[in-house]
């Protein structure tokens with residue numbers, strides 16, 4: 001029975017570590033899962049060794065035929081078939097754990113953990129207050145963040161309210177109200193794109209004067225920025241607050257940030 005308990009711990013640890021790695025959880029959870037898996041395995045091996053160790057005073061009585069008595073093996077609550085299946089399950093859990101490093105080959109480096117945005121998150125101001133859909137007047141601009149993610153460096157978004165007829169056709173009440181939202185981090189060298197010129201509907205980057213047309217997907221119209229500012233799809237929820245419909249539509253910041261060297 002003790003062996004079974006240790007094997008169950010080992011299986012739980014190996015699968016937990018696999019899930020932690022797949023979900024990009026903090027390294028502590030991955031390490032704790034691995035530690036539990038190996039502790040369970042070593043505990044199972046030690047318990048099995050103890051169970052198989054015959055007591056010192058055990059003497060086998062020699063008889064001509066018939067079964068050995070007393071049995072040299074201790075009684076166990078686990079049936080032999082269950083016992084074998086648990087060892088196989090532990091082996092399977094460790095096999096899953098061994099494939100975890102392959103996940104990192106298929107994932108864009110840091111993409112998900114960096115931006116902080118996902119579907120359903122409300123847009124908030126720097127005090128973490130949600131933004132209502134009537135917050136900005138036409139021509140207004142505000143820097144916003146994902147709810148509870150004000151401190152995430154790659155999360156800042158420039159929220160702008162355009163005349164409704166200047167917004168590119170897009171789904172949702174936010175677009176119909178004239179709202180557009182783009183990453184505030186310049187795609188050239190990562191400066192904050194902080195200047196908005198309402199007459200021309202352009203965002204300016206103060207570092208090297210790149211300009212982005214917010215009526216056309218923040219396409220760069222001049223300056224050294226190599227690509228548009230990533231857009232954040234937004235909508236209005238049932239309570240009248242602006243929410244994200246998904247993560248950014250492109251990686252945030254300069255392309256160098258994603259280059260693997």
Ligand code: FES
Nearest residue numbers: 186188189205208
């Ligand atoms: S950092 Fe924005 S143009 Fe260079």
